[in-house]
Amino acid sequence: MRTLNQKSIISVIVIAAIFAVAPFGLPRFYVYLIALIVTTGLLSTSLNFVLGFGGIYQFHHAVFYGAGAYAAAVMIMKLEYNPWIAFVVGPLVAAFLSLIIGLICIRLSKLYFGMLQISLGSLVWVIVYRWYSFTGGDDGIHGISVPAILESPNAAYYFTLIVAALSLFIMYRILNAPFGSILQGIRDNVVRSQAVGVNVRRHQLIAIVIAGFFAGIAGVLFVVVDNSVFPDMMFWTLSLEITIMALLGGWYTFLGPMLGAAIIVLLRTFVSTVTDYWALVLGIVLVFVILFLPEGVLGKVFEIWHERRVGKTGEVERAREANYA
Amino acid sequence: MLEVRNVSKSFGGFRAVDRVNLDVKKGEVVAVIGPNGAGKTTLFNMITGVLKPNEGQVTFKGEDITGLPSHKMCKKGIARSFQIVNIFPRLTVFENVQIAVFVEQGRDLTFFSPSRKLAVDNTYAILDSVGLTEKAKSVCGSLSHGDRKVLEIAIVLGGRPELLILDEPTAGMSPEETGRCISLIQRLSTERGLTILFCEHDMELVFAIAQRIMVMVQGSTIIQSDCATVRCNKKVQDAYLGED
Numbered sequence: 119m120r121t122l123n124q125k126s127i128i129s130v131i132v133i134a135a136i137f138a139v140a141p142f143g144l145p146r147f148y149v150y151l152i153a154l155i156v157t158t159g160l161l162s163t164s165l166n167f168v169l170g171f172g173g174i175y176q177f178h179h180a181v182f183y184g185a186g187a188y189a190a191a192v193m194i195m196k197l198e199y200n201p202w203i204a205f206v207v208g209p210l211v212a213a214f215l216s217l218i219i220g221l222i223c224i225r226l227s228k229l230y231f232g233m234l235q236i237s238l239g240s241l242v243w244v245i246v247y248r249w250y251s252f253t254g255g256d257d258g259i260h261g262i263s264v265p266a267i268l269e270s271p272n273a274a275y276y277f278t279l280i281v282a283a284l285s286l287f288i289m290y291r292i293l294n295a296p297f298g299s300i301l302q303g304i305r306d307n308v309v310r311s312q313a314v315g316v317n318v319r320r321h322q323l324i325a326i327v328i329a330g331f332f333a334g335i336a337g338v339l340f341v342v343v344d345n346s347v348f349p350d351m352m353f354w355t356l357s358l359e360i361t362i363m364a365l366l367g368g369w370y371t372f373l374g375p376m377l378g379a380a381i382i383v384l385l386r387t388f389v390s391t392v393t394d395y396w397a398l399v400l401g402i403v404l405v406f407v408i409l410f411l412p413e414g415v416l417g418k419v420f421e422i423w424h425e426r427r428v429g430k431t432g433e434v435e436r437a438r439e440a441n442y443a
Numbered sequence: 444m445l446e447v448r449n450v451s452k453s454f455g456g457f458r459a460v461d462r463v464n465l466d467v468k469k470g471e472v473v474a475v476i477g478p479n480g481a482g483k484t485t486l487f488n489m490i491t492g493v494l495k496p497n498e499g500q501v502t503f504k505g506e507d508i509t510g511l512p513s514h515k516m517c518k519k520g521i522a523r524s525f526q527i528v529n530i531f532p533r534l535t536v537f538e539n540v541q542i543a544v545f546v547e548q549g550r551d552l553t554f555f556s557p558s559r560k561l562a563v564d565n566t567y568a569i570l571d572s573v574g575l576t577e578k579a580k581s582v583c584g585s586l587s588h589g590d591r592k593v594l595e596i597a598i599v600l601g602g603r604p605e606l607l608i609l610d611e612p613t614a615g616m617s618p619e620e621t622g623r624c625i626s627l628i629q630r631l632s633t634e635r636g637l638t639i640l641f642c643e644h645d646m647e648l649v650f651a652i653a654q655r656i657m658v659m660v661q662g663s664t665i666i667q668s669d670c671a672t673v674r675c676n677k678k679v680q681d682a683y684l685g686e687d
Contacts, residue, residue, distance in 0.1 A: 296545040296553040296561060299534075303542040306531035313491065313529070314543040314602050315517030321551065370533070 130373075137279055141272045149271055151387060153278045153343045157336050159379035160282045162363040163289060163372070164332035169361070170369035171293055172325045173305030175232035177357060178239030179333055181219070184352025186212035186334025188246060191259045191347040196252065201265045208341075209334030215242070216330025220323050227308075236354060247349045258348030268342055278339045285332050290372055292328065301325050362400065366407050368414025377416050444469045444638055445490070445521075445606055450499030452485055459485045461662040462499065467606070467640050472632050474653035475642040478682070481659040483642040484526055487610050490640075491523045492516040503606070517546075522604035524595045526611045532584040536575055536594055539583055541566045543601025566601070573597045573627060589620030593627065600631075607631065609641035613648060621648065628652055650674070658682070 137156075141149045165179040190208035193199040199207075223234045246253045253259070268274050292298050304311045304318055311318055341347060350356065359382065360375075367378025382400070389399050411418050447465040451458065460482040467473045475483050488494040490501055492513035501509045503519055511519075531539050544562040545551065553561070570576045573593050578586065583594055592612060599607060612628065613621045629652055631637045643649050649656065650670055657667040660682045666673060673679055 291557075292554050294557050294559070295555050296550040296558050299538060299542055299558045300545060300551055302534060302538075303531045306533050307529055309493075309525070310529040310531060310598070311542075312513045313517060313523055313525075314598060315514045315546045316542075316551065317514050324552070 134283070138276075141275055146271055149275050150343065151383070153275045153339075155380050155383045156278055156282045156376075157339045157343060158360065158363070158383055159376035160285055160339065161333055161336035162360040162367075162375035162379045163286060164329045164336065165360050166364040166369055166372075166375045167289055167293070167332070168322075168325050168329045169364055170371075170374070171298065171305060172301045172322060174322055174326065175228055176235060176326065176329065177232035177361070178236045178354055179329070179360060180354070180356040181239035181242050181352045182212040182216050182330040182333035183337040183340070183356070184246065184347070184349075185215045185242070185330075186337030187341050187347045187351055188253060188259075188337075189334075190338050190341050191262050192252065194262055194264075195259050201263065205338050205342075208338040209331050212334025212337060213327050213331035216333075217323070217327050220326040220330075224319050224323050224326070236357075239352070239357070240354060243349060243352045243354075246352060253349075254347075256349060258346060260346040262341055262345045262347070264342055264345060274342050278343055281335065281339060285335050286372075286376075289328075289332060293372065297321075297324075359400070362404055362407075364414075366403065366411070366414055368417035368420070370413060371416040371420060374414050374416040378414065381415070444471075444504060445640065446500075446502045447486070447490065448500045448502070450486070450489055450496045450501060452482075452489060452494060452496050458662055460489070460496075463659065463662070463664050465657055465664070465667065467638060469605075469638055470632075470636055472628075472639045472652055472654050473641075474649045474656045475640070475659060476644075476646075476649055476656060477642075477659035480661075482662040483659055484610055486659070487523065487608055487640075487642065490516075491521055491608060517602055517604075520603075520605035521608065522599040522602045522606070523608035524592070524599050524610060524612060526614060528588070528591045528595055530583055530591055530594055530598065532582075534583065535580055536583045536586070537566060537570065537579040539594060540569050540597050540601045543598045544569070547602045569597050569600050572630075573600070574623075587620075589616045589623070592616060592620075593624065596627065596631075604637070606638045606640065609639065611643055612641060613643065613645055621645065625651060 137152065140152055161183050165176060168174040168176045186208040189211035190204040193204035193207060194201050219235060219238050222238060223231050226234055247255060249255065268277050293301070300311070300316055300321060304316065304321060308318055337351070340351070363378030363382050364375040365378070366381060367376065368374030385399065385403070386396055390396050407414070413421060445465070445467040447463060449462045449464065450460060451462055452460040463486055475486065477483055485494065489496045492511050492515065495510040500507060503521060508516065508519060531542065541558065541562055544565050548562060550561065567576065567579070570579055573596060575590065575594060575597060578590065583591065586594060596609070596612065609628070613624050616624060625648055628639065632639055653670060655667065655669050656673045658665040658673060658679050665678050665682065666676050
């Protein structure tokens with residue numbers, strides 16, 4: 119994590135200012151679109167917390183997004199709780215679910231972890247999909263009543279922006295604290311981590327729960343923005359999409375997934391108006407990333423920037439080779 | 444300090460280590476030697492908790508530690524380097540060592556204090572003592588092989604071990620790097636009073652720094668004694684050193 123310094127902090131502030139004034143100049147649809155990008159970006163960042171920084175193959179991360187959203191929606195619409203309480207409980211439910219699934223999967227490593235997680239996540243999806251009376255089944259739940267103060271699109275937009283920024287900040291702090299350093303150590307070398315005395319499974323499990331919690335927050339934000347939930351929110355294709363976002367943006371960078379989310383959501387929105395073959399375009403993007411940008415867009419930008427500054431192309435290349443060896 | 448009693452390990456039908464005994468006293472430098480496949484690394488893996496022995500007992504400072512997982516072994520004060528370099532390739536040299544210091548300080552679960560402000564002095568002290576301070580900021584995937592091996596020793600020191608286990612510390616090093624590594628190991632023993640157990644193929648190195656030597660052949664201990672006795676032992680000469 120040597121990627122954020124003063125320069126990038128300034129650019130973050132500039133971007134934040136642009137986001138803040140956006141509703142005054144843009145049509146309503148675009149405000150909604152930005153809120154959707156931020157929500158999806160937060161989800162992808164929470165995935166990358168364990169994927170890019172933890173080396174944990176969390177292949178079905180969207181389940182926790184759906185769990186947070188559904189928990190809030192069901193509490194508001196079926197159990198008639200105060201929406202604010204539901205907004206707090208949603209992420210906690212997501213964190214609890216990720217603890218349960220994590221406990222089962224953590225015994226396996228790498229791909230096997232991911233495969234088992236996909237099956238357990240799909241199980242959760244089936245329950246939501248079939249339990250018509252409680253979750254609305256295929257239809258989902260619509261017209262979810264949010265607190266009066268969040269009813270206008272602009273209010274929902276600002277709420278989403280602030281909560282997402284806060285969540286990003288907390289995740290960033292955690293990744294730059296000793297917990298995050300050790301997490302990145304585990305990603306780089308499990309055996310070495312154990313040999314210096316890290317309880318690897320415990321550490322990974324805590325990271326998974328944190329990631330699940332923030333995915334749940336993203337889910338709640340979706341409820342605020344869209345006032346609805348539906349089973350596709352926890353279908354495996356969404357997990358795949360947010361994984362592609364993280365890879366495309368740069369999975370060793372903190373803001374990469376956010377950038378990836380912006381690219382993919384914009385592409386999907388505009389390509390879908392032209393052609394029905396959106397998935398084909400996504401596939402081509404993925405091939406392009408794998409072949410030309412193994413470190414993602416932001417990873418590439420940082421690499422070029424680093425080379426210019428240090429002027430040691432060889433060193434970066436060799437460092438990269440060592441990683442893939 | 445470390446006592447290994449009748450420890451065995453089989454992989455399928457192959458008995459890699461067969462009732463081995465080993466004693467290491469506090470402050471000693473002990474070498475384990477033996478031809479390829481003698482079971483040296485397997486023995487080290489059992490001492491450090493990577494593998495569980497099928498039978499036998501390992502005690503450290505009078506405490507039975509047989510079969511503990513490796514992260515607990517480390518907390519007890521046993522730390523090791525590996526035969527094949529084992530570092531954190533995407534992190535800088537500084538961060539590599541810092542992680543070990545964090546764990547030693549019990550900061551595994553520090554969530555909000557920034558890493559770059561913590562354990563800085565301790566980390567630099569270790570980098571100084573192994574001579575890697577200048578490279579502190581480099582991503583360690585870019586280091587030379589010799590530097591990586593030294594870095595691994597630095598990581599191991601971050602855990603403030605009492606017993607240091609080095610699996611072929613100079614394997615693959617150039618003669619110059621080997622010289623540096625030998626003097627480093629000697630300094631760790633004399634200055635820090637560390638107990639060191641290592642295995643090595645380079646006989647020059649073994650006789651230069653070991654106080655006692657244990658010879659393993661085909662999974663069994665042949666002899667454990669001081670250098671002179673080992674050098675003169677007939678069985679050792681036949682099995683390993685050749686007849687000259």
